[in-house]
Amino acid sequence: MKAVRYHDFGGPEVLRCEDVERPTPGAGQVRIQVTATSFNGIDAALRAGRLQGSLPLRLPHTPGPDVTGTIDALGEGVDDEDGLRVGDAVIALLPMDGDGGSAEYAIAPAQALAGVPRNVPLAEAAALPLVGLTAWQALFDHGRLVAGQRVLIHGAGGVVGGYAVQLAREVRAHVIAAVGPRDVGRVCAVGVDEVIDHTTELTAALSDPVDLVVNLAPTTSRQLAALLPLVRDGGRLVNAAVDTAFGASAPCDESRGVQGIDVFVRSDADQLADLVARVCTGELLLDVTRRVALADLPALHAQAEAGTSPGKVVVLVHPAPPAREVGNP
Ligand SMILES: NC(=O)c1ccc[n+]([C@@H]2O[C@H](COP(=O)([O-])OP(=O)(O)OC[C@H]3O[C@@H](n4cnc5c(N)ncnc54)[C@H](OP(=O)(O)O)[C@@H]3O)[C@@H](O)[C@H]2O)c1
Numbered sequence: 405m406k407a408v409r410y411h412d413f414g415g416p417e418v419l420r421c422e423d424v425e426r427p428t429p430g431a432g433q434v435r436i437q438v439t440a441t442s443f444n445g446i447d448a449a450l451r452a453g454r455l456q457g458s459l460p461l462r463l464p465h466t467p468g469p470d471v472t473g474t475i476d477a478l479g480e481g482v483d484d485e486d487g488l489r490v491g492d493a494v495i496a497l498l499p500m501d502g503d504g505g506s507a508e509y510a511i512a513p514a515q516a517l518a519g520v521p522r523n524v525p526l527a528e529a530a531a532l533p534l535v536g537l538t539a540w541q542a543l544f545d546h547g548r549l550v551a552g553q554r555v556l557i558h559g560a561g562g563v564v565g566g567y568a569v570q571l572a573r574e575v576r577a578h579v580i581a582a583v584g585p586r587d588v589g590r591v592c593a594v595g596v597d598e599v600i601d602h603t604t605e606l607t608a609a610l611s612d613p614v615d616l617v618v619n620l621a622p623t624t625s626r627q628l629a630a631l632l633p634l635v636r637d638g639g640r641l642v643n644a645a646v647d648t649a650f651g652a653s654a655p656c657d658e659s660r661g662v663q664g665i666d667v668f669v670r671s672d673a674d675q676l677a678d679l680v681a682r683v684c685t686g687e688l689l690l691d692v693t694r695r696v697a698l699a700d701l702p703a704l705h706a707q708a709e710a711g712t713s714p715g716k717v718v719v720l721v722h723p724a725p726p727a728r729e730v731g732n733p
Contacts, residue, residue, distance in 0.1 A: 407507030408701045409464040413453030416705035419467075421698070427503070427511045429479030434488060434514050436496075437476040438721040440530035440695075441468035441505030443704055443713075446669075449647035450500070451705065458668065459501055467701075468719065469498045471505030471512065472520060472530045482514045493520045493724075495680065497533035497671040505530070506701055508721060518676040521683040524690055526724035529683070531692045531716045536679040538644055538669040539567035544575075546642045546665045547616040551576040554614040556634060558602065559621030561587025563716045564644060566691050568618055569594050574687055580614065582606065582621075607633060615639045622648040629655050635662045642667055692718050 405426045410418040429435045447467045449455050475492045482488055496516045498504050503511065520529050542564075543549045549572060557568050560581035572579045573595060580598040581591040588599055600609040602621065613636035619628060622645055635641050638661040643654035646666045654664030682688035693715025696704050700719075707713035 405508035406698065407466050407503075408698060409466045409506075410451055411464045413451065413456070413463075415452070416702055416709055418451065419702040419705055421702070424507070426509050429477055429482075429511050431480040432482060432514055433479040433511050434475050434482055434494075434517070435477040435479075436471060436473040436494060436505075436510050436512055438471055438505050438508060438510050439473040439724045440471075440527035440721055441719045442470040442530045442534075443468075443701075443708060443717045443719060444470065444534050445708070446500070446534070446647045447504075448705060448708055454649070454651070455647060461501060466503040466505075466507050466510075468504035468506035469500050470530050470533045471496050471498055471510050472526050473505075473510070473722065474724075476509060479514075486514050488514055488517065493526055494518065495520050495529050495533060495676065496673070497537055497669070497676065499671060505721070506698060506719060508698075513671075516671045516673055518673050518680055521680045523684055523686075527695070527718055527720055528690055528692050529680075530718050531690050532679060532683065533671075533676055534669060535564045535716070536567050536688070537672060537675055538564050538667065539571055540675050540679065541669060541672075542618045542620075542642045542644050542667050543568055543572055543616075546667050547618060547640055549575060549577050549616055552578070553616060554578040554580065554612065555616045555618065556580045556582060556600075556610070556614045556631075558582045558617060558619045558623075558631060559645065560591050560596070562620055563691065564620050565591075566594065567688065568620065569596055570688055574682075580610070606630070610634055613639070617641045619643040619645055619654070621645060622650060623652055624650050625652040625655075628652045632657050632662060632664070637661055639663075640665060644669075692716050694718075695720055
């Protein structure tokens with residue numbers, strides 16, 4: 405089968421499209437004929453070897469933890485009782501320390517799989533898992549956001565930010581979006597309570613402190629520390645942009661009981677199924693900027709590195725076959 409892999413850490417040039425053996429699913433796993441994966445900033449950080457301390461990879465590595473496709477083979481112990489059959493259309497966030505979906509076939513733990521949204525093409529759904537789960541986990545698992553609380557989403561104009569704004573609005577939080585001038589119109593269209601231009605002085609722009617700041621922007625330690633005074637006593641600063649070249653970590657302010665928390669997204673099939681259900685009802689809108697072929701993945705990494713590929717890019721592998729759908733909703 406074709407797979408895009410790297411044998412060394414480095415720039416986009418380490419990515420190669422190769423012929424490799426089709427993998428066999430082990431116990432508790434399934435093999436997926438991949439319809440699509442997507443590009444995430446974290447793919448670049450992993451490829452550069454920047455996360456070897458926190459998330460060591462064995463080389464060669466196939467990137468792309470997002471995957472949609474159809475089940476092609478079941479490993480030992482996976483059967484109808486798991487609600488999974490060959491031919492089912494599925495979506496998953498694959499474990500990031502294993503091979504990803506930038507290949508014609510991928511191996512997934514059965515417990516990571518969720519059913520696909522019926523109202524969007526299977527390939528488009530590959531835009532959802534990693535960024536949707538990051539937004540969910542930052543807001544709710546780590547941020548403990550509830551109705552009526554004030555949340556500042558710093559970097560709201562980006563891909564994760566788009567989902568974070570939608571999810572925070574849905575729980576009826578007061579949503580304040582800090583974005584660059586280019587993204588003001590876009591977040592206003594989604595509907596936020598307040599918009600702040602992130603190039604201005606945030607403390608002056610914010611009327612009152614917030615319960616939660618979610619940082620999604622590439623920030624230095626100093627910029628991250630500048631977000632801390634925006635949080636009310638006892639509130640939280642949750643930082644998802646841990647994989648950037650700055651490698652900054654969320655600070656705490658113990659004197660005021662403000663917690664600083666770094667987020668590293670984890671696979672969670674129940675949360676993913678919940679996100680899929682919201683896509684099905686139209687509460688959560690997918691945002692795909694463009695689509696490229698698997699062979700163009702090295703070029704896509706180069707464009708992302710050069711800052712010329714904003715938004716979410718889906719990487720198409722196999723055309724989606726007509727398939728039964730499993731799980732919810
Ligand atoms: N920890 C994890 O598990 C995890 C998971 C997913 C993503 N991430 C990371 O989380 C971050 C967000 O991901 P993403 O996919 O949403 O990236 P993205 O689409 O590139 O969005 C980043 C946003 O930050 C904005 N920004 C840049 N500098 C800023 C500043 N100084 N102040 C405020 N906003 C600023 C950018 O606006 P402009 O375009 O105007 O510069 C952009 O809209 C990335 O660093 C990504 O790698 C981490």
